[in-house]
Amino acid sequence: MSTDYDIVILGAGPAGLTAGIYAARARRSVLVLDNGSVGGQMVLTEKVANYPGVTETSGRELSQVMAQQARSFGCEVKAFARVAEVDLTGDVKAVTLKNGTRVTTKAVIIASGGVPRKLGVEGEERFVGQGISFCATCDGEFFTGRPIAVIGGGNSALEESVSLSKYASRVTVIHEFDHFQAEAWAVAEARANDKISFLMNQRVLAFTGQSGLAAVRSADKETGAVTETLVDGCFVFIGYVPNSGAFEGQVKLNERGEVVTDEELRTSLPGVFAAGDVRHKRVRQITTAVADGTVAALSALEYLNELAA
Amino acid sequence: MLQTGLEHIESEQAFKDTLADNENVMVCCGRMGPMCLPVYDIMEALTPDYPHVAFRDMAFDEPVGRVIRSLPETRGFMGLPFTVYFKNGKVVAATSGIQTMEQVTAVLDEKFGAGR
Numbered sequence: 001m002s003t004d005y006d007i008v009i010l011g012a013g014p015a016g017l018t019a020g021i022y023a024a025r026a027r028r029s030v031l032v033l034d035n036g037s038v039g040g041q042m043v044l045t046e047k048v049a050n051y052p053g054v055t056e057t058s059g060r061e062l063s064q065v066m067a068q069q070a071r072s073f074g075c076e077v078k079a080f081a082r083v084a085e086v087d088l089t090g091d092v093k094a095v096t097l098k099n100g101t102r103v104t105t106k107a108v109i110i111a112s113g114g115v116p117r118k119l120g121v122e123g124e125e126r127f128v129g130q131g132i133s134f135c136a137t138c139d140g141e142f143f144t145g146r147p148i149a150v151i152g153g154g155n156s157a158l159e160e161s162v163s164l165s166k167y168a169s170r171v172t173v174i175h176e177f178d179h180f181q182a183e184a185w186a187v188a189e190a191r192a193n194d195k196i197s198f199l200m201n202q203r204v205l206a207f208t209g210q211s212g213l214a215a216v217r218s219a220d221k222e223t224g225a226v227t228e229t230l231v232d233g234c235f236v237f238i239g240y241v242p243n244s245g246a247f248e249g250q251v252k253l254n255e256r257g258e259v260v261t262d263e264e265l266r267t268s269l270p271g272v273f274a275a276g277d278v279r280h281k282r283v284r285q286i287t288t289a290v291a292d293g294t295v296a297a298l299s300a301l302e303y304l305n306e307l308a309a
Numbered sequence: 310m311l312q313t314g315l316e317h318i319e320s321e322q323a324f325k326d327t328l329a330d331n332e333n334v335m336v337c338c339g340r341m342g343p344m345c346l347p348v349y350d351i352m353e354a355l356t357p358d359y360p361h362v363a364f365r366d367m368a369f370d371e372p373v374g375r376v377i378r379s380l381p382e383t384r385g386f387m388g389l390p391f392t393v394y395f396k397n398g399k400v401v402a403a404t405s406g407i408q409t410m411e412q413v414t415a416v417l418d419e420k421f422g423a424g425r
């Protein structure tokens with residue numbers, strides 16, 4: 001690995017890998033660094049059926065193909081890079097890894113995506129893997145014939161409630177509002193399922209139990225009435241938070257911690273661009289991440305050309 | 310059969326041999342699913358930095374998976390993968406579900422000694 005690049009991309013999800021493809025194909029020296037596996041959230045997707053041009057694939061396979069494509073143009077992709085520090089403020093940007101390696105560059109594309117949002121309530125950490133799960137396809141069968149709860153009211157929560165009802169004896173959907181964010185078809189499908197019931201307008205207070213999860217305690221947001229939903233399992237689907245902590249105080253973030261960009265995906269700092277789920281936008285999908293990666297790379301290339309002019 | 314770059318444990322005898330031949334062993338017992346793949350990737354990435362640890366995987370649904378599934382330390386686990394750390398043949402830690410690099414290295418460093 002060299003220590004100076006034209007462009008450094010932080011994150012090897014679909015946004016970062018696409019930016020890598022475009023920037024390396026323009027014959028720039030490009031390094032993609034990821035703190036985790038190549039592929040980002042795509043790896044957590046068992047089946048991708050809405051990526052145009054590919055009828056159906058696994059997130060893992062799509063990740064590998066994208067990384068291979070980027071590498072074929074000369075882009076370096078490093079997984080588990082353990083980024084320790086990022087200095088974006090100067091004309092020369094620096095990224096320091098935990099092993100002490102310091103990489104410098106003229107342009108940075110932030111493509112660090114997001115992670116599942118946690119409730120941050122008592123018992124949540126303790127029961128992960130022992131009742132609390134984030135993946136219905138992975139862990140659903142552990143709850144065969146047993147009562148479970150699903151927390152959330154978006155498409156993921158309602159779709160997974162339906163798929164979990166194939167295993168569970170009953171599914172209680174616990175949601176923080178009195179209406180769902182999910183699309184009408186997902187709501188209709190969940191409502192039509194006899195095994196699924198709904199507990200609306202709830203604030204989750206705690207997960208309780210001895211050796212394993214036994215109940216979800218929640219309170220009605222209006223009346224304060226507390227409900228103990230007795231369950232053996234609970235699946236949490238309450239959205240994502242952006243991985244932007246490393247850039248706080250450097251680029252402008254909005255109140256949700258998302259990186260603020262303009263149409264060309266420029267951030268508040270010259271030479272720093274952002275793409276994918278980490279930035280402020282409404283639709284978070286592989287297709288939109290890929291589109292962002294394209295725009296951010298082309299903007300970064302334009303920035304480098306202007307610097308050289 | 311798992312498609313990873315790790316050495317697989319495919320029989321109870323191989324499991325016994327692995328524990329007998331290595332002081333420190335980390336076994337990830339899972340499937341080729343979204344919560345398991347990141348853990349296998351982490352183990353592959355850590356292999357060069359932890360030469361004193363034998364990193365192995367095991368298919369959860371194969372008969373051999375029973376040696377992990379039936380351990381007292383994994384009773385109550387309800388999230389794939391089941392990851393178990395052995396020192397001198399004895400279980401010293403066990404986790405259920407997806408893990409981050411930081412979580413894995415914290416256990417390795419504490420139980421087996423720091424990596425390179």
Ligand SMILES: Cc1cc2nc3c(=O)[nH]c(=O)nc-3n(C[C@H](O)[C@H](O)[C@H](O)COP(=O)(O)OP(=O)(O)OC[C@H]3O[C@@H](n4cnc5c(N)ncnc54)[C@H](O)[C@@H]3O)c2cc1C
Binds near residue numbers: 011040050112289
């Ligand atoms: C379970 C699940 C199922 C989904 N199913 C679909 C689907 O079927 N179709 C679809 O279109 N979309 C789906 N999505 C959404 C889609 O996966 C995301 O919108 C997309 O992956 C976002 O891409 P990204 O590149 O912006 O970020 P991510 O995929 O989140 O990748 C970001 C990468 O950045 C890394 N990173 C974080 N911080 C740093 C740092 N400081 N330095 C370096 N690297 C860092 C992370 O390790 C990660 O690998 C799904 C998401 C999930 C979780």
